[in-house]
Structure formats: structure tokens, C-alpha cells
Amino acid sequence: MSRPSSPPIAAFSRRHEQALARIGDVLIPGDDTLPSYSESGAAALAPRALAGARPVDQVMMMRLITVVGALPRPLIALMLLLIRAGLRLPGLVGAPARLLDLALKGVIMNTYYCGLDRTAPDGSSAVFQALDFRLQMHVDDEDAR
């Protein structure tokens, strides 16, 4: 049996993480209750979020994050604004905006709002605390057989 090859996302580096955090801070700058994207440490979860994506999409995502994350913050903000403006354009005209939105906003929201940050003073999710969000589910052996 051949040795399994590493998925492309295994190459997601500290530089990718920093670039994603820069983009994320434009979408989620933080306020008196919500931590900013970079403060939440959510960018570190990107490889986990992208683990199920197709390898070709993983490569494209890392390139996109590298390029957009290298832009000055006002340009990132402008780009995200243009993406939002293009979302409702019909057919193929709006496709680039929708794909970029899926790629960038998708991974940023997924990593930030999943509740896996442990940045609250009590070690729980500061994001979920700000939203006052929690789900409850009682599971015992009989239920989960």
C-alpha cells in the first residue's frame, strides 16, 4: 500500500494564518463585547475548517488568502465591499463575487463563530459568550446506542 500523501492544507503556515487574520479583522473588527477576528485566534482553525475541501480548492484558498492578506487594509475593505455589492448580480456576472464571498467570508465566519475559541476569561468561547449562545443536549448510553 502506498503511503498517504499530505493534503495541501497541511502547508497552511503561520504566514497564511496572519494573512487570514488581517482579512478577518476587516470583517470582524471587534467591539466592546465581540473580540476581533485576530484576538479570537480563529485563523488557526482554518486548516481544520478546510480539511474537507477538495485539494484543488485548498490550494486556491491558500493562494487567495496570501494575495488578499497582503493588501493594505483599506484595499481589503474595498474589495470586500465590492464583493458584497456583486453578490446579487445575475448569472455568471455575479459568479466571481459569490465565489470570493464563499471563500473568504465562508472561512472567516466558520472559524470565528464555531465556538472553538477559548478566549473568554473562564476558558470558554468569548464569541459564544458575546452572543449568549449555547446548545444543550443530554446524551446517555441508551440514547446514543
Added chain:
Amino acid sequence: MTLSRYDYIIVGSGAGGGVLAFHLSRAGKRVLVLEAGQRWQAKDYPDNELDASARLMWSGGVEPSHDASLMLMRGRVLGGGTVINQCLLDRFDSVALDDWAERSSIDSFNVTALGRHYDAVEADLSLQSIPESDWNGNARIYADGFDQLGYRRAPLRRGQSRCDVSAGNDCMRCLGGCPRSSKQSMAATFLPRAEQHGLEIVTGCHVHGVVHGSAGVTVYGRVGQEQVQFFGAQCVLAAGTLGSSRILMNSGLTHALPALGKGFFCHPQFVTFARYAEPVDAHRGSFQALKSDDPRFRAAGFKLENVFMGPVAAAYLLPGGAQMHQRLMRGYRHLACIEVAVRDVTPGRLSLGRNGQLNIRKSLGAPERRRAREGLQVIRDIYRVTGAKEVMQAPTGIGLHLMGGCAQGVQRDTSVVNPEFAVHGMPRLHVVDGSLFPSAPGINPSLTIMALAHRAAEALLGCTLPSAGIARGQSIAIAEASA
């Protein structure tokens, strides 16, 4: 290399594959199910949206159509889409089935003939509706709006057994798999029952294609990095619309089957949120208790769904950025949500692209846009009369219930699968999943896929099959099947 020979190899373990695996195994056949996803113990299903998307769904969550106007979602887990859906189990009505009969020239697509198969699968499932005492805030707003505006609503019939909402359980968690095994997914119902009758399951198996021969069908693919093949006297593709279509195309059958990949449909869904002054807590307790039941909506080609979603999905679908985004998300508990689900009529097309990836050409046609607009207007009216402070429509459409591509029918030029569920000209190769659908019904498809699987089991075994009556505690002797 000697291959184990199975009576039946089933590719896919969702609503079609699960039910079929049970009936074939119960009839004493040697059955193998190949599933691309992994097997999970119920208590171990992911407890967060990030892992649920990455580990239970194809492509890590969503797959865009060619123009990204729709984000398509499908399960990649033992049990398929039944693990991640809401298990809403309605029968199709005459509107849907008469259309199928006309398109397919199959007379048995009618309410009466399919009724026996519905009866059989329903007897093996626990079906419940949510009493008014267990409605959450989202359901109360929905009901209030319907009542004020004079629209008909009805309880949803759900596949669930012991949600125990009064104990404080929040069923929205089950969108990432139900840890209580209450949801009647294939992983909690038909598959374990089939394993008791000897079903074998290989998970993590990505099937590339099939070779149809005079003595049987060879199925080839990989498990991890290892190339594998399996041999069955019969093979059933139950890999879902995208999966089954891809396997047939990848097997070089596109030219032999002119209708392959045509007639791809989904139910485009458009989410609208509203913010209320008081907390709605749409994420708490029972989830999606009600449905629209207004004949005017059915005639207009849409229905309204009383859904909600976790913070990740809500954040992605809410409009705006930065300050507006943070303001809306801080008010997450104050959000209500209704979506319009459109009965799709503009067919899309599936084809195989370079490097073997499936191209999904699916646009929103004028009829779908018109239906969505009509439904969205009703939603805005509901929010207005129920005192919403702010209404926000998601800019992105979602495509659920993927259907068609291997339509069932009599004519080879307009269908892929014959009335006995065999691929035209290939009597040992069958398809049993949502890809059979000749059109979009405008109704959640899971129960009908199960009913068709029951019908397919009878066609394969050559006998009628009584229900096992499991959900009703009956004890029915296993029918002797003559293949």
C-alpha cells in the same frame, strides 16, 4: 487476485441505499454497502458547525453551482443526507406524482400505487410532530404570522423518537448528526438493522466507476490511497444525484445514456431573517415544528420553511460587514428566520469536467426567481404583522434536495433508468436514489426516496415485501424471497 462476490453491492448509504440494504439483507442476500464518508457513533457526532461541515459533508460544506447562484449541500457520512437533514418525512401529492407519470410514462407514479411503499417504510420509522407546547419562539412567530394573514399551516411530520425537548434538549444540534439517535437517519434505523442480517459496510470508500459484464458488475475505487475493487452479481448506485451521475459518467456511459446528467433539479431556498425587540431564541428546543400548508403557495410553486441555523451559517447568510455584521450577530438571540423553498422547474445539467470533477450547471430561471419573489413577499408580510424591527434577506441562495440526472422512465432518450430501476441496457446495474426523480416535487424528498427503495427491493427480489413493523413493535416473519 480473488474478489469476494456479493449478491448486491450498494454504493451509498443514504435514504435509498439504507432502506435497500435492509430489505436485501433481510431476504438473505449477501450485501455490501460502500460509503465515501465515515461511520460515527452517535454520541461522537461533531458538536460544532466547523467540524460538522468539514467532516460530514462533501467538499467541506458546500459546493457552488457553475455561476455560484446556489450553494449545494450533501452529506458524506454513513447514513448520507439523512444524518444531516431535518428528517422531514412527507409523502408526495398528486401534483408531484402526476407530473412524474407524465414525464416518465410510468403509470405507477401515483398516490395509490406508491402508497403501499410509503406504508411499508413508515411502519419501520418513528414519526412524530411537535406539539404546540414545545414550540420555540421561531415557531410562534411563524404561526402568528400565518394566522394573522389567513394562510394555512400544519405540523411537520418528523422522523424522530425521543428528542425529550422538555428536558432542555436543543434539536438544532442534530443538523450535525443527532447524538441521541432520536432522528430517524439511516445510521440509526435501517443500516444497523441490516447489519443484524449480515450487511457488510466499507466506509471511506470513494467509488470511481463500474464495469457492467454478463456475469456481474465490478465496482472500482479507492479506500484511502489504496485502489480497491469489488464484484457483485448486481450493483445499485445510491450515491445521490451528484454521486450516481458522476460514477456513470466516469464509467464511460455518457454516450450510451443520452439523458445522463440532464434534468438536474434542486429546491432553491432563500433565507430571510428578522430582528425582534425581545429574544426569539430560535436555536432553542424543538426545531422546525411547522410547515406552510396553503394551497395557494403550492399552486404558486413555493413553500415557507420555519428554519434556523447556528452562528456560523447565520453569520455567513446575514448581509453586511464589520459594524453592521457585528450588530446583527450580537442580536443572534433576537433573530427569527423563515425561508422560501422553491419548486424548481428550470433543469440544470451535470457533466464531467477535466480531471474527473463534476460540472454542475444550474441557474435560477425566471420561474424560480418569480416564485422566490412571491414567497419572500409573504415572509416580509409575516414579519411586518408580527412586529419585527428589521428584516434582512440573505444574499446567497442555497440548493437543497439535489434530484435528477438519472431520471427514471420508459424512453431511453429521455431517461437513464427503466421502471425496474435498471440502467437502460444494463440489467445488472441499478440506480436507487434522488437522481431518479423526473422533476422537482416541491416537497422534501427523503421519504419518497425510501419508498422508491422499497419498491426497488421488490423489483430486485421479485416478490412483495411486508414492512418489518419495527417502529410499531410488531413481529413479522421475514418473507422468503425468490430472486
